[in-house]
Amino acid sequence: MSEAYAAPDPKELRDHQVDGPELTTRLARTWGTKRGLIGALSTVDHKIIGRRYIVTAFLFLFLGGLAAAAMRLQLARPESRLIGPDLYNQLFTMHGTTMMFLFAVPVMEAFAVYLVPLMLGTRNIAFPRLNAFSYYVYVFGGLMIWVAFMLNIGADVGWFAYVPLSGPEFSPGKRADIWAQMITFTEVSALAVAVEIVVTVPKQRAPGMTLDRIPLFVWSVFVTSFLIIFAMPAVMLASTFLILDRLIGTHIFNPAEGGDALLWQHLFWFFGHPEVYIIFLPATGMVSAIITTFSRRKTFGYLALVLSLIATGFLSFGLWVHHMFTTGLPQLGASFFTASSMMIAIPNGIQIFCWIATLWDGRPVFRTPLLFVLGFFFIFVAGGLSGIMLASVPLDTQVHDTYFVVAHFHYVLIGGAVFPLLGAVYYWYPKIVGRLMDERIGRWHFWLAFVGFNLAFFPMHITGLMGMPRRVYTYQHEMGWDNLNLLSSVGALVFFLSFVVFLWNVITSARKGAVAGDNPWQAGTLEWATSSPPPPQNFDRIPVVTNREPLWAERETLSVAAGLSVDNRELIVSTVSEARADLRESSPEPSVWPFIAAVATGITFIGSIFTPWAAVWGSLIVGVTLIAWFWPKGAKEDEK
Numbered sequence: 059m060s061e062a063y064a065a066p067d068p069k070e071l072r073d074h075q076v077d078g079p080e081l082t083t084r085l086a087r088t089w090g091t092k093r094g095l096i097g098a099l100s101t102v103d104h105k106i107i108g109r110r111y112i113v114t115a116f117l118f119l120f121l122g123g124l125a126a127a128a129m130r131l132q133l134a135r136p137e138s139r140l141i142g143p144d145l146y147n148q149l150f151t152m153h154g155t156t157m158m159f160l161f162a163v164p165v166m167e168a169f170a171v172y173l174v175p176l177m178l179g180t181r182n183i184a185f186p187r188l189n190a191f192s193y194y195v196y197v198f199g200g201l202m203i204w205v206a207f208m209l210n211i212g213a214d215v216g217w218f219a220y221v222p223l224s225g226p227e228f229s230p231g232k233r234a235d236i237w238a239q240m241i242t243f244t245e246v247s248a249l250a251v252a253v254e255i256v257v258t259v260p261k262q263r264a265p266g267m268t269l270d271r272i273p274l275f276v277w278s279v280f281v282t283s284f285l286i287i288f289a290m291p292a293v294m295l296a297s298t299f300l301i302l303d304r305l306i307g308t309h310i311f312n313p314a315e316g317g318d319a320l321l322w323q324h325l326f327w328f329f330g331h332p333e334v335y336i337i338f339l340p341a342t343g344m345v346s347a348i349i350t351t352f353s354r355r356k357t358f359g360y361l362a363l364v365l366s367l368i369a370t371g372f373l374s375f376g377l378w379v380h381h382m383f384t385t386g387l388p389q390l391g392a393s394f395f396t397a398s399s400m401m402i403a404i405p406n407g408i409q410i411f412c413w414i415a416t417l418w419d420g421r422p423v424f425r426t427p428l429l430f431v432l433g434f435f436f437i438f439v440a441g442g443l444s445g446i447m448l449a450s451v452p453l454d455t456q457v458h459d460t461y462f463v464v465a466h467f468h469y470v471l472i473g474g475a476v477f478p479l480l481g482a483v484y485y486w487y488p489k490i491v492g493r494l495m496d497e498r499i500g501r502w503h504f505w506l507a508f509v510g511f512n513l514a515f516f517p518m519h520i521t522g523l524m525g526m527p528r529r530v531y532t533y534q535h536e537m538g539w540d541n542l543n544l545l546s547s548v549g550a551l552v553f554f555l556s557f558v559v560f561l562w563n564v565i566t567s568a569r570k571g572a573v574a575g576d577n578p579w580q581a582g583t584l585e586w587a588t589s590s591p592p593p594p595q596n597f598d599r600i601p602v603v604t605n606r607e608p609l610w611a612e613r614e615t616l617s618v619a620a621g622l623s624v625d626n627r628e629l630i631v632s633t634v635s636e637a638r639a640d641l642r643e644s645s646p647e648p649s650v651w652p653f654i655a656a657v658a659t660g661i662t663f664i665g666s667i668f669t670p671w672a673a674v675w676g677s678l679i680v681g682v683t684l685i686a687w688f689w690p691k692g693a694k695e696d697e698k
């Protein structure tokens with residue numbers, strides 16, 4: 059954008075020329091968000107967008123949880139007639155799709171959008187308008203699939219939508235079309251956020267934040283963003299092929315016409331396996347942050363942790379075939395993927411070792427965030443063990459598509475991601491809201507969640523070994539699975555109850571919690587160097603970093619960089635490895651066009667479910683909104 063290159067006005071006010079409250083109010087005016095609906099829709103503040111993102115993702119968790127509750131209610135008794143097979147198919151599809159596409163990935167990106175600029179000591183994320191756009195796209199995509207479900211045209215082909223079942227022959231009607239377009243659509247949003255992070259992390263770090271001083275949470279979302287950039291296009295390609303097969307009669311997945319049904323599975327799992335790590339890696343970043351702060355000690359093995367993140371990222375792409383062991387692949391290939399599936403246990407093991415060493419060596423303070431991390435250890439290790447069992451072809455062949463698998467991946471997903479995430483909410487809530495969450499209710503929440511979770515999912519290992527297949531809406535009394543299923547359902551109920559307690563804590567603490575102050579946990583990283591909640595400009599002056607935990611090293615005397623404009627949105631662009639301040643660049647102003655562009659994109663995608671021409675006309679409209687979005691407002695200044 060041209061305004062970025064406008065020559066600085068020598069008369070303009072810089073931040074070393076004003077001080078104290080005047081500096082704060084002037085910067086807040088420059089970076090603030092306008093009041094009213096238009097202001098809310100055009101904001102580009104990463105904190106406002108991040109907060110919305112987090113809340114929206116938790117709303118989708120609630121919807122996905124409702125679907126799970128309905129399933130568990132149905133499965134509580136044998137031969138139950140509560141829910142028929144058709145609705146059950148929709149329920150597990152909605153549950154899986156919502157949890158994976160609308161909750162787990164977005165919530166991690168949401169935390170990144172909120173935290174990364176604060177942790178890096180900068181004033182906004184790179185491409186703030188794209189950030190706004192991606193949030194709206196995410197909301198519209200999620201709404202689209204849930205509205206379809208309410209209208210009884212919900213997807214019913216599973217979150218993996220295997221062809222030919224999801225193809226035109228076996229899934230007539232609009233259900234699979236809606237699913238396919240929603241996937242492509244929401245992944246646009248995931249990709250956009252990944253791109254923002256991949257640029258923000260190397261280029262916008264506070265002066266002095268060299269590569270080995272980047273907080274581990276930032277490293278984790280940085281690596282994750284690359285996984286998103288490489289993995290998501292595979293599933294977008296797959297869903298686009300699917301809609302082409304369904305809508306305009308191509309035969310990409312149709313073997314009878316020279317297509318290939320297995321291609322779907324390869325594309326889907328090339329995305330689907332890294333997906334697990336897209337969810338899990340940011341969670342490890344959260345774990346590292348919490349462990350370091352609450353054991354009051356520098357993270358043990360920082361370099362080993364960073365390298366494990368990167369190694370996990372690479373390895374996760376070599377594993378997709380273990381989801382396809384029963385499709386009759388060549389023997390040698392299967393052996394290779396077995397070996398690499400087991401190999402991924404190595405970096406995971408290293409991470410766990412470093413965390414335990416940090417705790418061991420420190421003086422751990424057992425507050426709620428740390429409790430959730432300990433719960434994570436326990437559940438995740440159990441999930442890892444059943445995973446190693448599944449990585450072997452003979453066992454996988456036995457328990458393939460049974461509840462053993464359901465048990466395994468809930469251990470990994472909930473233990474590996476949801477527990478750290480809940481810890482992260484307790485940990486960063488005071489920064490975001492300005493008040494602490496209640497500790498006593500937090501403990502209740504943790505124990506209900508921990509007990510409920512294990513009660514719900516541990517018995518599924520056994521029902522699975524006893525042969526209960528997944529994705530069945532009922533079973534017969536003669537099979538002998540009654541008691542275990544009832545136990546699972548009761549456990550699920552307790553688990554849900556824990557979320558009610560959680561919600562209660564979140565809501566009441568916003569008004570009645572203890573006022574947090576800047577740094578209630580005495581943490582070491584930069585997000586705690588500003589007030590809680592942070593002002594629109596994040597920092598009055600950009601900190602200069604000489605240490606991995608700057609707030610531990612020089613508590614009161616953090617030095618600062620000076621020279622940024624007070625009345626224009628300027629931020630520091632730094633060099634990639636040494637993070638030397640390189641140049642000043644202006645960050646885009648608020649604009650309502652990303653919102654309008656998202657609406658136009660949404661209409662295009664919905665239209666294309668009904669006619670391929672919508673893609674053509676829609677693109678034209680989207681093009682117009684993009685022109686308005688990028689229209690150079692700074693042209694006037696250039697002329698000066």
Ligand code: HEM
Nearest residue numbers: 123126129150151154157162216217464471528529530550
């Ligand atoms: C709130 C507690 C949860 C309960 C009680 C629950 C329960 C279930 C059940 C019973 C199924 C099996 C459906 C079937 O095969 O018939 C299932 C499938 C699944 N769950 Fe969950 N779940 C929960 C949370 C989650 C979370 C947090 C995630 C992801 C982050 C998740 C991801 C999935 C996936 C991907 C499937 C596979 C869906 C499919 O086969 O299409 N679940 N869940």
Ligand SMILES: [Cu+2]
Nearest residue numbers: 331377380381
């Ligand atoms: Cu996998």
